[in-house]
Amino acid sequence: MTTGKVLPTLLALAVYVNVVLALPLKTCPAFECTGSNDVFAFEPKKIYTYNLETQTSNILSGATVNQGKLHLSSEVTLQAVSTCSAILTVKKAIISNGDKKHQGSTIIEGSPVLIGIQNGQLVSEFCAGKADSLVSLNVKRAIASFFQIPVEKKQYTDIFGTCEVETTVVNGADGATEVNSYRNLNGCKHRESIISSIPSSSYNFEANVQSAPVIKSSARIEQKLKNKVLESASGHEEYHFVPYSNEGNGAIITVSTNISLVRTTDGDAPFVAAEPTSLSVIFEAPHGSSNDFTNLKTLQSAVESVCASIESSNVDTAYQVRNLIQIVRQSSSNDLLKTFNSFKSKCGGKLLIDALLSAATGQSMEALVRLSKTKGTVDLDQLYISLAFNRHPTLASIKAVGTLVDKNAPRSLILGAGALVGKYHELHGVGENKEIDGLLDKITKPLDNCNTKTHEEEDKVGYSYAL
Numbered sequence: 001m002t003t004g005k006v007l008p009t010l011l012a013l014a015v016y017v018n019v020v021l022a023l024p025l026k027t028c029p030a031f032e033c034t035g036s037n038d039v040f041a042f043e044p045k046k047i048y049t050y051n052l053e054t055q056t057s058n059i060l061s062g063a064t065v066n067q068g069k070l071h072l073s074s075e076v077t078l079q080a081v082s083t084c085s086a087i088l089t090v091k092k093a094i095i096s097n098g099d100k101k102h103q104g105s106t107i108i109e110g111s112p113v114l115i116g117i118q119n120g121q122l123v124s125e126f127c128a129g130k131a132d133s134l135v136s137l138n139v140k141r142a143i144a145s146f147f148q149i150p151v152e153k154k155q156y157t158d159i160f161g162t163c164e165v166e167t168t169v170v171n172g173a174d175g176a177t178e179v180n181s182y183r184n185l186n187g188c189k190h191r192e193s194i195i196s197s198i199p200s201s202s203y204n205f206e207a208n209v210q211s212a213p214v215i216k217s218s219a220r221i222e223q224k225l226k227n228k229v230l231e232s233a234s235g236h237e238e239y240h241f242v243p244y245s246n247e248g249n250g251a252i253i254t255v256s257t258n259i260s261l262v263r264t265t266d267g268d269a270p271f272v273a274a275e276p277t278s279l280s281v282i283f284e285a286p287h288g289s290s291n292d293f294t295n296l297k298t299l300q301s302a303v304e305s306v307c308a309s310i311e312s313s314n315v316d317t318a319y320q321v322r323n324l325i326q327i328v329r330q331s332s333s334n335d336l337l338k339t340f341n342s343f344k345s346k347c348g349g350k351l352l353i354d355a356l357l358s359a360a361t362g363q364s365m366e367a368l369v370r371l372s373k374t375k376g377t378v379d380l381d382q383l384y385i386s387l388a389f390n391r392h393p394t395l396a397s398i399k400a401v402g403t404l405v406d407k408n409a410p411r412s413l414i415l416g417a418g419a420l421v422g423k424y425h426e427l428h429g430v431g432e433n434k435e436i437d438g439l440l441d442k443i444t445k446p447l448d449n450c451n452t453k454t455h456e457e458e459d460k461v462g463y464s465y466a467l
């Protein structure tokens with residue numbers, strides 16, 4: 001009985017300490033130049049314009065459908081602001097996928113960012129406007145990584161994470177330098193936020209392997225400099241999906257990128273960004289966007305297909321269910337509720353509840369919480385436990401969960417709610433949020449600010465500090 005009560009206390013305090021002691025959202029770094037900055041010699045008041053071509057291809061050997069290919073070409077400019085910082089922009093982006101072309105893709109171009117390069121080494125944080133899309137930021141992270149020159153075998157941080165880099169530098173005639181580097185990406189730190197259903201063990205920061213052993217990946221980069229200015233670079237990344245691979249066959253994704261200097265012009269526009277924010281240069285995995293929901297019809301016809309498939313005992317039912325879960329992952333909570341209401345008396349009710357639990361998004365969580373207010377619709381224990389496995393919590397889902405918490409809240413709900421907040425912080429960083437504060441208040445209030453009245457309560461607070 002005692003442990004049953006100690007756990008929520010421990011968790012509430014752990015969450016509380018996590019939030020109260022966390023640093024506030026960071027403003028942009030000042031990029032003060034230190035030491036000798038002589039690896040690069042980009043001149044301030046000059047704009048270096050590059051041509052960028054990148055191609056990804058997915059190969060699944062034995063597959064009958066065509067290989068997936070995606071090509072991006074764009075213009076990239078680098079304008080030195082000081083000897084250790086530069087403005088990076090992406091313009092004229094064209095994405096093509098086979099014969100389909102998307103021109104001037106503003107979602108990719110976004111706004112200029114400010115990067116720091118100290119003596120050839122990329123500063124691990126850069127400055128971007130708050131409105132820049134995740135895609136655009138990742139493209140800029142990738143480009144910025146080409147402006148890092150690994151000169152010795154040690155750790156470097158860039159889009160790939162913090163990686164040990166094997167490198168060879170060849171100094172040629174006429175100020176030419178060639179740098180070849182290799183990274184075994186499975187050894188890179190901070191690059192993986194494991195959002196998979198594969199059980200993982202505890203995380204050892206010192207281990208040589210820092211990734212789930214599902215993908216074997218590497219990156220080879222060649223950079224050519226002339227008089228300390230990057231003339232061209234080319235990168236080759238390979239990702240082998242191990243469970244489907246056999247001696248190099250199977251599922252392989254390759255990414256080939258080339259960037260080359262086309263001209264140098266004059267210019268010294270200052271760096272301007274709306275609500276500048278400091279961000280890590282490491283790749284950020286996509287997580288739930290609220291702007292691109294699938295439409296209600298698609299969702300409803302997916303439910304209909306599963307129902308029809310179950311009724312006729314079709315062999316492709318598993319495929320239909322998987323398809324439904326994928327669509328639920330891209331649906332808004334309102335559409336999910338509407339669909340539930342129109343299908344609940346038919347085959348779709350129980351089915352949708354299961355799909356909502358499996359989808360584990362903020363939107364599906366919000367829908368589940370609202371449905372749980374009608375008695376008997378959702379198994380509450382199952383709902384509380386599922387909070388801990390949510391992939392993309394939103395502030396609205398945290399607020400919704402807050403409506404379930406009262407002083408009699410069961411342990412599983414408190415633990416789940418804490419895990420939900422933890423996941424939100426992992427994905428979005430820690431900031432001031434009234435939704436999170438509201439939920440934490442509800443969890444911590446019954447603790448009476450740690451003013452213990454009995455020995456038993458004192459013990460609980462003691463345990464929590466020990467944690």
Ligand SMILES: *[C@@H]1O[C@H](CO)[C@@H](O)[C@H](O)[C@H]1NC(C)=O
Nearest residue numbers: 053054055234235256257258
């Ligand atoms: C990059 O350059 C290499 C070597 O010239 C070439 O094989 C590769 O196809 C190029 N990749 C792209 C995306 O243009």
